Amino acid sequence: xxxxxxxxxxxxxxxxxxxxxxxxxxxxxxxxxxxxxxxxxxxxxxxxxxxxxxxxxxxxxxxxxxxxxxxxxxxxxxxxxxxxxxxxxxxxxxxxxxxxxxxxxxxxxxxxxx
Amino acid sequence: xxxxxxxxxxxxxxxxxxxxxxxxxxxxxxxxxxxxxxxxxxxxxxxxxxxxxxxxxxxxxxxxxxxxxxxxxxxxxxxxxxxxxxxxxxxxxxxxxxxxxxxxxxxxxxxxxxxxxxxxxxxxxxxxxxxxxxxxxxxxxxxxxxxxxxxxxxxxxxxxxxxxxxxxxxxxxxxxxxxxxxxxxxxxxxxxxxxxxxxxxxxxxxxxxxxxxxxxxxxxxxxxxxxxxxxxxxxxxxxxxxxxxxxxxxxxxxxxxxxxxxxxxxxxxxxxxxxxxxxxxxxxxxxxxxxxxxxxxxxxxxxxxxxxxxxxxxxxxxxxxxxxxxxxxxxxxxxxxxxxxxxxxxxxxxxxxxxxxxxxxxxxxxxxxxxxxxxxxxxxxxxxxxxxxxxxxxxxxxxxxxxxxxxxxxxxxxxxxxxxxxxxxxxxxxxxxxxxxxxxxxxxxxxxxxxxxxxxxxxxxxxxxxxxxxxxxxxxxxxxxxxxxxxxxxxxxxxxxxxxxxxxxxxxxxxxxxxxxxxxxxxxxxxxxxxxxxxxxxxxxxxxxxxxxxxxxxxxxxxxxxxxxxxxxxxxxxxxxxxxxxxxxxxxxxxxxxxxxxxxxxxxxxxxxxxxxxxxxxxxxxxxxxxxxxxxxxxxxxxxxxxxxxxxxxxxxxxxxxxxxxxxxxxxxxxxxxxxxxxxxxxxxxxxxxxxxxxxxxxxxxxxxxxxxxxxxxxxxxxxxxxxxxxxxxxxxxxxxxxxxxxxxxxxxxxxxxxxxxxxxxxxxxxxxxxxxxxxxxxxxxxxxxxxxxxxxxxxxxxxxxxxxxxxxxxxxxxxxxxxxxxxxxxxxxxxxxxxxxxxxxxxxxxxxxxxxxxxxxxxxxxxxxxxxxxxxx
Numbered sequence: 001x002x003x004x005x006x007x008x009x010x011x012x013x014x015x016x017x018x019x020x021x022x023x024x025x026x027x028x029x030x031x032x033x034x035x036x037x038x039x040x041x042x043x044x045x046x047x048x049x050x051x052x053x054x055x056x057x058x059x060x061x062x063x064x065x066x067x068x069x070x071x072x073x074x075x076x077x078x079x080x081x082x083x084x085x086x087x088x089x090x091x092x093x094x095x096x097x098x099x100x101x102x103x104x105x106x107x108x109x110x111x112x113x114x
Numbered sequence: 115x116x117x118x119x120x121x122x123x124x125x126x127x128x129x130x131x132x133x134x135x136x137x138x139x140x141x142x143x144x145x146x147x148x149x150x151x152x153x154x155x156x157x158x159x160x161x162x163x164x165x166x167x168x169x170x171x172x173x174x175x176x177x178x179x180x181x182x183x184x185x186x187x188x189x190x191x192x193x194x195x196x197x198x199x200x201x202x203x204x205x206x207x208x209x210x211x212x213x214x215x216x217x218x219x220x221x222x223x224x225x226x227x228x229x230x231x232x233x234x235x236x237x238x239x240x241x242x243x244x245x246x247x248x249x250x251x252x253x254x255x256x257x258x259x260x261x262x263x264x265x266x267x268x269x270x271x272x273x274x275x276x277x278x279x280x281x282x283x284x285x286x287x288x289x290x291x292x293x294x295x296x297x298x299x300x301x302x303x304x305x306x307x308x309x310x311x312x313x314x315x316x317x318x319x320x321x322x323x324x325x326x327x328x329x330x331x332x333x334x335x336x337x338x339x340x341x342x343x344x345x346x347x348x349x350x351x352x353x354x355x356x357x358x359x360x361x362x363x364x365x366x367x368x369x370x371x372x373x374x375x376x377x378x379x380x381x382x383x384x385x386x387x388x389x390x391x392x393x394x395x396x397x398x399x400x401x402x403x404x405x406x407x408x409x410x411x412x413x414x415x416x417x418x419x420x421x422x423x424x425x426x427x428x429x430x431x432x433x434x435x436x437x438x439x440x441x442x443x444x445x446x447x448x449x450x451x452x453x454x455x456x457x458x459x460x461x462x463x464x465x466x467x468x469x470x471x472x473x474x475x476x477x478x479x480x481x482x483x484x485x486x487x488x489x490x491x492x493x494x495x496x497x498x499x500x501x502x503x504x505x506x507x508x509x510x511x512x513x514x515x516x517x518x519x520x521x522x523x524x525x526x527x528x529x530x531x532x533x534x535x536x537x538x539x540x541x542x543x544x545x546x547x548x549x550x551x552x553x554x555x556x557x558x559x560x561x562x563x564x565x566x567x568x569x570x571x572x573x574x575x576x577x578x579x580x581x582x583x584x585x586x587x588x589x590x591x592x593x594x595x596x597x598x599x600x601x602x603x604x605x606x607x608x609x610x611x612x613x614x615x616x617x618x619x620x621x622x623x624x625x626x627x628x629x630x631x632x633x634x635x636x637x638x639x640x641x642x643x644x645x646x647x648x649x650x651x652x653x654x655x656x657x658x659x660x661x662x663x664x665x666x667x668x669x670x671x672x673x674x675x676x677x678x679x680x681x682x683x684x685x686x687x688x689x690x691x692x693x694x695x696x697x698x699x700x701x702x703x704x705x706x707x708x709x710x711x712x713x714x715x716x717x718x719x720x721x722x723x724x725x726x727x728x729x730x731x732x733x734x735x736x737x738x739x740x741x742x743x744x745x746x747x748x749x750x751x752x753x754x755x756x757x758x759x760x761x762x763x764x765x766x767x768x769x770x771x772x773x774x775x776x777x778x779x780x781x782x783x784x785x786x787x788x789x790x791x792x793x794x795x796x797x798x799x800x801x802x803x804x805x806x807x808x809x810x811x812x813x814x815x816x817x818x819x820x821x822x823x824x825x826x827x828x829x830x831x832x833x834x835x836x837x838x839x840x841x842x843x844x845x846x847x848x849x850x851x852x853x854x855x856x857x858x859x860x861x862x863x864x865x866x867x868x869x870x871x872x873x874x875x876x877x878x879x880x881x882x883x884x885x886x887x888x889x890x891x892x893x894x895x896x897x898x899x900x901x902x903x904x905x906x907x908x909x910x911x912x913x914x915x916x917x918x919x920x921x922x923x924x925x926x927x928x929x930x931x932x933x934x935x936x937x938x939x940x941x942x943x944x945x946x947x948x949x950x951x952x953x954x955x956x957x958x959x960x961x962x963x964x965x966x967x968x969x970x971x972x973x974x975x976x977x978x979x980x981x982x983x984x985x986x987x988x
Binding site: 029030031034046048049050051052053054056057075076077 | 135139142143145146147149150151153154171172174175176178179180182183
């Protein structure tokens, strides 16, 4: 697993990236992920349970996240990033940053620092 | 009570919606999803608009997501299947190739059958187009209508919107094109209106065009000497226009010259769609001709268009009534008890080839069934080979449904691959089939690979995949516990028995195909062995029908000049054989016999029988000196006629009378010669000298040569052309070609059924081999024990062959029974062979038993050579 190149799974769909992002600061269960994504995007991205668990299934199968032993209770499971998942999230963030930098160079977008 | 203990309605609804997802997904995430949704609902509690929004969003999401999850499962199973296939490339490729062959052949034959028999005619509302056919109790094929009968019918029928009729009236166009005998249709008014077809160039026929023929009929005496009207305008078919007039749009208004110098003006050209009618109600060109109100001999085909508010059954009910009301028989004066029936036009066009095509379709379905049996059998063997893997997976919790689903997906993907390759095969195969098909098959040119073929291929592939997949996954049924037990125990009695059953079925089906092929081989041999009564080798036939009225003198001149060619042995002119000439003459009586006979009549010139190679049985042939004027009427009889009249004594020198007035002396008797239908007996025939008989309108010169007749064809053409500029170029060809074209339909069936039976046989061999090889593989230790206790190699061989022969014998019984049961399908195709012919069946059985036994021998020999020490250790 450690040898896998994050570039293999890039680019991510926005929804998928949002899910990874919400797990970046710790384990969460499904509902918490839904809530966080909604709050972070001020309601612009609202995941529903069907989509969310489709994404979770894929992330689990690809080894980007795993079930957390400590966060799960009898009602539901919690998930956390794997080391690989963290690298993928980072790589995707870098990819997006590079795009933003490129847009700034073309004066399409104002610099972040003004 | 909390919500957890007793689910709320909302929760139950959500749970119900989750059923849209695959069971596996539901099992993994269902509870989490319910809990999350529960939280989401709590968030919007009391805010009804937000609650509605949440429900709508969730519902849309679930509906969108669930199919993708299903696809995901399918995709994973397919990938699993591909992995399994890649581990067994040989058997996978075998299965795909046999499926491709099975499905491809079916698609190819389907596209021919569909194109010829089933596809709509390319005319507006063609399903309402009918032919009005007359049937006698004796004949199964429709009789031609007389023009007066047709007129009587038109007056009475109301359920058919418009009725029109056509008469086949071939004419030879000699200018401005290469002289050609053209299959012309003389059609009544409204013919093209019935078809709803309009000329693409020029105009259709008008009322005035018909006035000429109406006036002609009115001026004719009401007896046998009535002549047909000479056409003055014509409409060309698209094909004739393209071929002979190079698609020149300026043909409209041009005149063509017929033999005899009559001029006909081209007024229109029809579209190519009418070419689809070829075979029954189609001409290469059309001329207007009002039906003769007096003519009572059958010569017309009537067509009509059903009224939109009328069904075919209603029309037929009315026609049944009309049949009884008619004052005269609508076919010919002598016919009785005629029944009129409307039949879809497409049926009339295709009726001649329907039995053959349906038979081939049935045979090719048979091939597909053998293929399927083989595929299932191979998969069962496969499952047996993967016992350990499956047992492990069952132990790890894979459900029965998962195993069935995976097998199904695996087989379906293989069937899809086989179907796709099969479709490619069909695309390549259809042109080959069309090229192989005898040219008399109607609508051949309309055949192509279309959506129907594609749909058929897809449906067959899916059906084959489903059927094979379900059958192949049968061992995976039953409770997981038992399944696990069975898998671990290594033996699967059910699967093995099922495989043997499949193999028996396979052998049976293959044998049916082999029997059909053997019957066709015997038929073609019987046709080739027909006592023709003449010798077609080294004979050229030249059609001289276009000589028309100048016939007698020119014929003599042509014959004399052809005789002078080097290499020509004999030449003479007659209406037959194989040309469809001649006619029947009734009222023949013989002195001392009270009966009245009907004889076939042909008019021939001296030299004709020598050129034909007919055998003289008594008396002499006609001599050139017999043609001098003033001699008594001389005839020759064929053997059947001579023996009918004088069973005990020689016919030579005796006299027959026609209508008590004409007196004819028999000068010789020839062996019976077959007519244009080689498989029909000649019947009693008499031959007159053409100078002493009336002109039959049809005449064929036969030329017997020393060597290859083909080399003389061009010289003979040149001679005929020099004397008769109007001779159609196509009219000179070796006589053998006419015989070949008669054999062509059966040869076509024979070639295809031969191919199918070889395929079926090969598949059966593979099937038997597989089962016996598995039997051997499973019994290696047992065989070791037997050999250790003194069984010889021969004993082992017998044991294994015994296993195989049980399958073969069961298959043979099944196949013979099947063939006997379905023999009716072959009735129209065989000639002089009983469809239950014991010898044919025996030959087919022996060859099948030999082939399958050979397949058993390979594993049997392997078993007999086992080293007991090694075998016991396994």
